[in-house]
Amino acid sequence: MIKVAQILKIRHMPCFAHSLNLVIKDVLTEPNVKELIDKCSSIVSHFKRSTLASDKLKSIQRDIKKPEMKLIKYIEIRWNSAYFMLKRIMAVKEELTLAISQLSNAPSNLSADEYIFLGELVKLLDPFDTCTAAVSGDKYVTISLIIPLIKGLCLKMVEFETDNFTEAAHIVIQHMKTAINDKLKPFESRSACIIATLLNPHFKKVGFKTDADVERAISYVHKEYSSYLSSRQILRASAIESTATGDSSLENDSDTPKKSKLDSLLSFVDAHQNREIHSVTADTIIDVRQYLAKPLLPRTEYPIEYWTFNENSLKHVALKYLCIPGSSTPAERIFSKAGQVVTDRRNRLSSKHINALLFLNVNYNLLKK
Incomplete structure (x- = not known):
């Protein structure tokens, strides 16, 4: 059973997943990125509004034997939704190009250079999505992941700098490095994170x-x-x-x-x-x-189990710090689920029924047992 963070030790620790999201928000303000996001959002909005356009995209996907995938809309308050939008557009690039060319009132498609930049941007944003998913877990120790993930991001930035990216992508990389230093570096000086990292046998x-x-x-x-x-x-x-x-x-x-x-x-x-x-x-x-x-303990094994059956008295300190710090991720997930429950066709649901449906959705796995 994983413990929640001890209040006295980690009470002032901000949510690391939220800090990662702030890094991405800083990156999205870079002029080249903002221009590309706006253009992609315009395309997605058209296909979301127009039944003719969405049907055309599905038809082309079936014709060329590609899986039917809808475009994903960028919503500013949803974490990583810009990344998901860009990644999906990259995945349906071929059929999207064909659909736009066959629609009379569709917005202009991305140019070849813009598609290149889009692919680079997806590659640059991918590690941040991985980090967000890792620290948003609620069934394993997450506090000891924070410092190693920051190190991993910094190493990725160094690796990206040596890749053959466009000039626009290299500007984004420098923007990312600055944002990481501003938003994430404070976590490296927090004693709870430091002790938990050293006492995690994975690291x-x-x-x-x-x-x-x-x-x-x-x-x-x-x-x-x-x-x-x-x-x-x-x-x-x-x-x-x-x-x-x-x-x-x-x-x-x-x-x-x-x-x-x-x-x-x-x-x-x-x-x-x-x-x-x-x-x-x-x-x-x-x-x-x-x-x-x-x-080092293999990543397939669990730190809590390692210390529970360890005879070293150091385990008392390890079990005190290896925990899940408070996070705003569950609240964000609940808001997202609420948006899926309360739709245009279910807008008469009472607050009581909405709460009951959300409770069942979140605790379904427990109820099955």
């Missing part, structure tokens, strides 16, 4: 960009783990002291040595306890080093 040190980031992460884990070990030792010492006090009250004062003399005689026990407390630092370093020395 460990590999999830960070630089050696300095790795050292900072290890330092954070050392501090958190030593604090846990120290508190555990204090609780143990307190329990021993309480037990000793309780036992002495049952004994006859005449048969028991005075407490001060007994303490003096058994002072070597206190000295040993002090050595145990001082060894917290050594235990912290050894346990963290042993964990980091082990091979």
Whole structure:
């Protein structure tokens, strides 16, 4: 069972998926991109409004034995909808061109250069869609994905810079790099993300960009783990002291040595306890080093299961941080589902019935069990 993020630790963490969407919104304001989006939106709107145009597109798709795929409209408030629109237009490029050429009042089609730029833009936006899907999950740990995904995006930008893209696409790449630095870099300095990344056995040190980031992460884990070990030792010492006090009250004062003399005689026990407390630092370093020395966990296995059955006391810190941080993604999904439930032909549904239908839709898999 995956835990929700602990309120005290991650209460001020913004939604990473929303931050990714803000990066895309910044990119869509780039003049070349905006011009292409507007032109594509005009084409899609025409095929959505005109039954003749949509029927023509379906007919051509059947004639050339292509799957019937509708065009997707760009809606600003829906995440990645611009990417989905462009990707679909690229997928139906051939039949769309034929349909537009056979329609008298259709908007002008994209030029060859615009189709090239559109294909490049789809390729550039694809990693952001992948990241959004990854961090929007609610059945696996997501907080430890944030820093590695930022690293992956930055590496992709470097890779894209070496590709043989058009000048317009290279301008978009630079725009993306700036937006990533502005909108996503703050997540790399959040202690909860840092600790969770290092304690995710899928990533460990590999999830960070630089050696300095790795050292900072290890330092954070050392501090958190030593604090846990120290508190555990204090609780143990307190329990021993309480037990000793309780036992002495049952004994006859005449048969028991005075407490001060007994303490003096058994002072070597206190000295040993002090050595145990001082060894917290050594235990912290050894346990963290042993964990980091082990091979990375295969991506097919689950971090929570790895730590649940691990004997290393470090698991108490790992299970505290490996969680799902609060996200606005479920709310966005509910709004999208509501739009599919309340249509023009079902506009008389009461709010009570809408809520019931949405509840059943979201919890259908649970109800089947």
